[in-house]
Amino acid sequence: MTNPTATLEVGSDGVAIITLTNPPVNALHPAVLNALFNCLREAHSRQDVKAIVVTGAKGRFSAGFDINQFAKSGGGGIDSRINDNFCALLESGPKPTVAAVETMALGGGLEVAMACNARLCTPGTKVGLPELQLGILPGFGGTQRLPRLVGLQTAAQMMLTSAPINDKKAAKLGLVDGVVPKEKLLAAARAWASEIAAGTKPRNFSLYRTDKLESLGEALPILEFARAETQKRAPHLTHPLLCLDAIRVGIEEGGLAGLKQARICTPNFCAESVAFNKAASLDTHKALVHIFFAQRATKKVKGITDGGLKPRRIKKIAVLGGGLMGSGIATASALAGIEVIVKEVNQKFLEGGMARIKSNLASRVKKGKMTQEAADAVFARVKGALDYNDFASVDMVIEAVIEDVGLKQRIFADLERVCRPDAILSSNTSTIDISLIGAKTRAAERIVGAHFFSPAHIMPLLEIVRTDKTSPQVILDTLEYGSAIKKTPVVVGNCTGFAVNRVFFPYTQAACLLVDMGLDPYKIDMAIFAGFGMPMGPFRLSDLVGADIGLHVGKNFLDSFPERTYPAHLIVKLNEAKRLGEKTGSGFYAYDARRKAKPDPSLAPIVEASRKAAGLYKGGKPPPMSPQDIIEFIFFPVVNEGCRVIAEGIVDKPADLDVATVLSMGFPAYRGGLIKWADLIGPARVAERLNGWAAQFEASGLAGFFKPCDYLANAARTGTQLGAGVAPGSRM
Numbered sequence: 049m050t051n052p053t054a055t056l057e058v059g060s061d062g063v064a065i066i067t068l069t070n071p072p073v074n075a076l077h078p079a080v081l082n083a084l085f086n087c088l089r090e091a092h093s094r095q096d097v098k099a100i101v102v103t104g105a106k107g108r109f110s111a112g113f114d115i116n117q118f119a120k121s122g123g124g125g126i127d128s129r130i131n132d133n134f135c136a137l138l139e140s141g142p143k144p145t146v147a148a149v150e151t152m153a154l155g156g157g158l159e160v161a162m163a164c165n166a167r168l169c170t171p172g173t174k175v176g177l178p179e180l181q182l183g184i185l186p187g188f189g190g191t192q193r194l195p196r197l198v199g200l201q202t203a204a205q206m207m208l209t210s211a212p213i214n215d216k217k218a219a220k221l222g223l224v225d226g227v228v229p230k231e232k233l234l235a236a237a238r239a240w241a242s243e244i245a246a247g248t249k250p251r252n253f254s255l256y257r258t259d260k261l262e263s264l265g266e267a268l269p270i271l272e273f274a275r276a277e278t279q280k281r282a283p284h285l286t287h288p289l290l291c292l293d294a295i296r297v298g299i300e301e302g303g304l305a306g307l308k309q310a311r312i313c314t315p316n317f318c319a320e321s322v323a324f325n326k327a328a329s330l331d332t333h334k335a336l337v338h339i340f341f342a343q344r345a346t347k348k349v350k351g352i353t354d355g356g357l358k359p360r361r362i363k364k365i366a367v368l369g370g371g372l373m374g375s376g377i378a379t380a381s382a383l384a385g386i387e388v389i390v391k392e393v394n395q396k397f398l399e400g401g402m403a404r405i406k407s408n409l410a411s412r413v414k415k416g417k418m419t420q421e422a423a424d425a426v427f428a429r430v431k432g433a434l435d436y437n438d439f440a441s442v443d444m445v446i447e448a449v450i451e452d453v454g455l456k457q458r459i460f461a462d463l464e465r466v467c468r469p470d471a472i473l474s475s476n477t478s479t480i481d482i483s484l485i486g487a488k489t490r491a492a493e494r495i496v497g498a499h500f501f502s503p504a505h506i507m508p509l510l511e512i513v514r515t516d517k518t519s520p521q522v523i524l525d526t527l528e529y530g531s532a533i534k535k536t537p538v539v540v541g542n543c544t545g546f547a548v549n550r551v552f553f554p555y556t557q558a559a560c561l562l563v564d565m566g567l568d569p570y571k572i573d574m575a576i577f578a579g580f581g582m583p584m585g586p587f588r589l590s591d592l593v594g595a596d597i598g599l600h601v602g603k604n605f606l607d608s609f610p611e612r613t614y615p616a617h618l619i620v621k622l623n624e625a626k627r628l629g630e631k632t633g634s635g636f637y638a639y640d641a642r643r644k645a646k647p648d649p650s651l652a653p654i655v656e657a658s659r660k661a662a663g664l665y666k667g668g669k670p671p672p673m674s675p676q677d678i679i680e681f682i683f684f685p686v687v688n689e690g691c692r693v694i695a696e697g698i699v700d701k702p703a704d705l706d707v708a709t710v711l712s713m714g715f716p717a718y719r720g721g722l723i724k725w726a727d728l729i730g731p732a733r734v735a736e737r738l739n740g741w742a743a744q745f746e747a748s749g750l751a752g753f754f755k756p757c758d759y760l761a762n763a764a765r766t767g768t769q770l771g772a773g774v775a776p777g778s779r780m
């Protein structure tokens with residue numbers, strides 16, 4: 049392991065090379081910043097140094113401040129004294145500085161480069177300020193220097209979207225002064241630095257430039273517009289507004305004031321250092337940093353990725369079924385360069401499946417994500433089939449036929465016969481026990497679930513379902529396949545609903561219970577959508593999925609967990625009325641030809657029938673519940689089920705559940721995912737409310753729906769975090 053540092057080497061040309069070193073991405077650990085500061089001081093004071101080049105070790109400049117420090121300190125973690133000093137020394141010390149940027153300069157990495165007097169990069173380099181993605185804002189002067197280098201409009205957009213730009217765009221905008229091949233980068237940077245020292249090239253000071261900035265009359269409306277748009281798009285987030293505040297100080301009072309010395313500091317007018325610290329103290333920052341690491345950690349699974357096994361690359365797959373799911377899986381796989389056979393039962397279905405794949409690709413072309421030639425090349429990797437003739441050549445099969453156990457069992461028996469003995473046999477089922485699917489084979493160790501979410505070529509999550517017989521090698525290979533097709537793979541255990549559907553089964557049920565208690569379904573949806581930040585409320589989601597599917601899945605849960613399932617009368621009544629959701633033009637909402645949802649007065653008799661069946665609402669006034677009460681009533685049972693999933697070892701670690709809930713149901717990442725959210729609230733409070741409802745509903749026989757499970761009750765009692773997980777050997 050290399051210790052984080054920065055080193056200084058002075059060449060015979062009088063140029064000092066300072067190399068940032070902290071593999072793999074040269075993150076700016078405090079030790080790197082300290083060493084950089086010391087190297088700069090030495091270089092500025094040495095007689096034999098006339099100019100300075102800053103670069104990164106092992107082909108990467110820097111991915112910014114070391115995010116681990118945020119996780120450790122729980123907010124901030126940046127010593128502003130170091131920040132002020134090293135940036136000032138880079139920009140305005142006695143000797144000129146040039147940044148030699150390879151591969152990436154992100155966040156603090158780009159801020160270091162922008163503080164230099166010139167910047168060169170290699171082809172393919174990505175530069176950007178993605179701090180907002182972590183719930184903070186640029187803290188090494190980025191809010192001041194970027195607008196001065198590329199203009200306010202572009203800079204604000206780059207910061208608000210967190211999206212990096214490539215070398216070509218950076219050069220066009222003037223963010224870098226030149227693009228140089230990798231092998232010539234250091235020599236070119238040395239020469240550039242020498243020329244600045246000799247006075248034959250200008251020495252630019254980003255913080256004091258004004259030539260790219262819009263006039264004040266143009267700049268203020270740009271900022272106001274950006275503020276209004278941000279409030280509309282992300283009403284729950286404060287840190288983007290703090291970022292805009294810091295930019296504004298610089299626009300009105302100059303770059304230095306924008307960094308740290310605003311004349312006045314009010315809630316809407318604070319310099320970068322103040323705004324940064326405010327943002328870093330918010331839960332949003334803790335939540336987003338948690339998700340950053342959690343997402344990377346899903347690929348590290350105990351007993352699978354730590355045992356020295358080598359993943360085998362999946363080069364060719366077969367997908368059984370060309371329906372919505374099958375065609376999406378085939379599209380995602382072919383896009384990743386994998387050869388795909390799509391098998392269907394007849395020519396008509398096969399043509400339908402192939403047409404869906406073509407249309408998935410056409411939509412990418414339309415959105416400018418790929419050229420028509422590239423789409424044609426991807427499509428050429430997909431071959432249709434009506435038989436198993438070519439199945440001996442595939443590394444993996446993904447079965448995506450209808451949810452019929454008998455059919456799946458027959459298919460898996462066929463697959464065992466026609467595939468190679470080392471081929472992975474997987475099922476995309478969302479409800480059926482994986483062991484049951486493979487029951488008629490002798491291939492249990494290579495049978496695994498590959499649960500995609502619809503639409504499979506777009507949704508980023510892949511649940512890899514292992515049984516107690518699935519071999520570590522098969523899980524490892526499936527993890528590798530998931531990463532190859534650009535999904536975030538999460539390994540989960542085999543149970544009803546696996547992790548995601550299981551955790552979310554109380555979601556719609558709690559919402560239906562609220563309606564049966566007398567609350568308005570549209571108000572409930574509003575609380576969950578606008579109040580909490582889910583992409584849609586539970587009833588809108590139910591319409592999207594289909595009430596028929598909801599009924600079927602609900603029955604699975606009722607069979608598996610009768611003691612804690614609320615039999616949702618509303619879903620039954622919708623099915624009776626044939627209001628299945630979007631696909632039938634009405635469900636909880638009415639849908640126009642463009643599938644736009646509108647509250648529907650004709651839902652009233654169905655709601656009334658459901659309330660009558662439930663017997664919980666005797667008319668009069670519904671119970672007084674604030675939007676926050678609604679949120680907790682719906683999500684705390686979901687947290688409770690999440691705790692059971694952790695306690696039973698269905699997920700490898702609690703953070704996997706956070707990632708899974710964010711990437712499947714759209715649980716807001718800025719809340720940290722389900723379990724982190726509950727930890728930020730405090731397990732004691734979650735348990736207390738659940739206990740209250742359990743007592744309230746005891747007489748109606750619904751206490752089980754709320755009663756905290758042992759894992760949650762224990763955390764509440766002992767003050768431990770739900771995210772701590774279960775110690776090995778002590779599963780509940």
Ligand SMILES: C[C@H](O)CC(=O)SCCNC(=O)CCNC(=O)[C@H](O)C(C)(C)COP(=O)(O)OP(=O)(O)OC[C@H]1O[C@@H](n2cnc3c(N)ncnc32)[C@H](O)[C@@H]1OP(=O)(O)O
Pocket residue numbers: 072073075076111112113114115116126152154155156157159178179181182185186187188190341344345
């Ligand atoms: C004051 C300043 O303004 C504040 C800041 O600078 S905050 C930091 C801003 N920078 C960022 O947000 C960049 C975050 N990193 C990334 O986007 C991506 O990691 C990347 C584009 C650099 C590389 O992506 P990719 O090649 O897919 O590799 P990825 O798996 O993500 O990262 C490789 C390793 O580097 C780590 N890493 C990446 N960026 C890091 C950072 N800034 N700090 C600490 N570790 C980091 C990852 O955690 C991962 O570690 P692991 O191997 O132990 O899981």
